[in-house]
Amino acid sequence: MLDANLQTQLKTYLERVTRPIHITAHADDGEKSQEMMELLNTLVTLSDKITLDVRRDGQGRVPSFDLDSPGQNIGLSFAGLPMGHEFTSFVLALLQVGGHPSKESAELLEQIRDLKGEYRFETYFSLSCQNCPDVVQALNLAAVLNPNITHVAIDGALFQDEVEQRQVMSVPTVYLNGEVFDQGRMSLEQIVAKLDTGAAAREAEKIKAKDAFDVLVVGGGPAGAAAAIYAARKGIRTGVAAERFGGQVLDTMAIENFISVQHTEGPKLAAALEAHVREYEVDIMNLQRATKLVPAGADGLVEVQLENGASLKSKTVILSTGARWRQMNVPGENEYRNKGVAYCPHCDGPLFKGKRVAVIGGGNSGVEAAIDLAGIVSHVTVFEFDSKLRADQVLQAKLNSLPNVKVVLNAQTTEVLGDGQKVNGLVYTDRVGGDSHRVELEGIFVQIGLLPNTEWLRGTVELSGRGEIIIDDRGQTNVPGVFAAGDCTTVPYKQIVIAMGAGSTAALSAFDHLIRTPVLQPAAVEAEIA
Structure with a gap:
């Protein structure tokens, strides 16, 4: 099942394990169970820290296996064979159960550990789904960190009877304590924010306390990432407020026209975009939905109001909110979304x-x-x-x-x-x-096709008949100090490479605007207000 190359790589990864891993397999004589046992038996030969126990009592989902570490009380399972897009999830689960630390922020990890109550998660995935690994990996990590959380990742194609019974028609679909929790791509931050009901209010208070930015980018797709990097490299105070960093790229399967990269996948590119932005002193505020834009007043600052009640101010703003799948807008579509x-x-x-x-x-x-x-x-x-x-x-x-x-x-x-x-x-x-x-x-x-995410700008920024933000060749909108880039604009050809170029243009234009705009002194501001 694992060729020599993959076994060598996996052996190297498993050298990072610092505590024992115990695998309990639930198998029968079926073909899929045999494939699973081949994979697990190979694992045992790659690390002396891995032990395997096989049960053939017909209990629970078959084939499946549980991962645990003696004395840790970890409830993490895979039902099916975690290959395809889920092989990375499997490897990460092994490392984390084996004590290898996560790269997530210390604050987020502590927030997971502090969650009270009982959380029994089940995630239905498909091996061809590029959105599923984010959810599977997030919940696996949560199960490793908090003994009150358990997680089973289930291959929907292998457990068709279960899928039919529960009417699962979209992946990933997540159940919590037997009830549907959510569907579609979710980051660890999003899941925790949904569980920790006070998180949004705490984040809003943090945002309210932030000083004004020189450039505030609204949106974290390719255009927003490029804009943030170009702005930050100018040495000016840069912030990014994004509903989900990566944007629509996260939902893209294969990318074969990104010049100099012969092939990549959306989630991989999105992760690279975020990592590049984080190389600079950029204040990234994820899971933030903008609801209103207020043009600059006497203080020279543009305001962006957020759904959580907070607001951000900046000398310039770059709108890169992207687009989403266009709906048919016919009776029954919303009723049966994710139900066919x-x-x-x-x-x-x-x-x-x-x-x-x-x-x-x-x-x-x-x-x-x-x-x-x-x-x-x-x-x-x-x-x-x-x-x-x-x-x-x-x-x-x-x-x-x-x-x-x-x-x-x-x-x-x-x-x-x-x-x-x-x-x-x-x-x-x-x-x-x-x-x-x-x-x-x-x-x-x-x-x-696509629909631009610009409804919140109506009445403030000039939009085309299709709802796209109208910009000039410098990315400037009709509102002074407000620029735009990417799929939410009138720029033709909605492509990743074009969005990146447009984001860079908007950032350079915003910087040019800053250096050509007179700085209002406090006394002058007070005089204008008076």
Whole structure:
């Protein structure tokens, strides 16, 4: 299962272990149990600190295994085989159970240790999901740190009966004490903030006490990261307020057009962006949603108000709030979101194995999704609003070669249907004939483009008809001292490399604005106020 190269690397990692690791495996004679035992037996040969106990009593989930360390009371388990994207989660779990310290901040680690109560977490993941490892790794660490927390990471594709019973139709899906806790990508900070109800208020008080910045970047995607780095390198006071650092890149599977990097994945690039920003004296304020922008007043400072009630002030502001998946906005879509309506085929596709699904949208994203899904599901129907597909010809050729794919053109989706628990069909209108049609299916993957995250700016910053922030060639908005960059702006071609360039431009423009703007002395400010 692990080739010689991987075994050598793993052996090196396991040398960092400082305390014993005990593995309890729950197995039977099935193929997956045999694969799991092959992996675990290999581990035992790589480190003298690892011991293995095998139980074949049919109790609990099979195949699965528990990780613990004598005297530590750690409740951490994997149900299934943690390969694919979850292999890193497995290796990290081994190291942390074995006493290797986490790189998370000391403050966050202490916050986890201080959590009171009983927390029994279960996370359903798929091996092809790039969003799942963040959640699995976060909860694994929490289980290592706090004996009141247990966590089981479950391969949904392997435990299909359980997935069906619980109506899990999106990964990662997290259960807490038997009830749905949340779905989708979550960082350790987000999970802890949700558990520690007083955390938001404490963070708001900290933010209120901060001095004004020279440059405040709102958003932590590629544009925001580039802007922060360029600003910080000028030696000026720089802050970043981000809802989630990394932005939409975190939801991107494969990246093959980032110049000089032949291939990478979104979460890996997002981590590299944050690490680069942290090389400088940048004040990063994560999990912060901006709700209002107040143009500069007599004090020359622009104000950004946050959802938690705090606000930040800065001499200049760079808006890089990015974009999100566009919704169809039809009846039933929100009701059945994560119950058959999905937006990430890579993450959720394996949960629809052998089922009938639809892909809404015939651009590159839609056709790529249909091609990926065709290898998993029984049938894919692509619904395109236009009279022809808009994807690149090479993708269309591949799509047309697949026997279990159908394309419906001139199709306007008008309703998502379901039985109250999950999707069972959709209704579309033929835009040529005007007839309405019902299609029975179990999943709908929406791939119809992006929507800028700019609603909170309406009435303050000039926006285009599509809601994009209108900027000039220097990244300047119509509000003095406020700049913008990335997918939330009118810059064409929403690409990572373009967003980075735009973020750099905005930062340089903000610095130029600063050095050309007269500094108001306290007496002058008081005179203007008076």
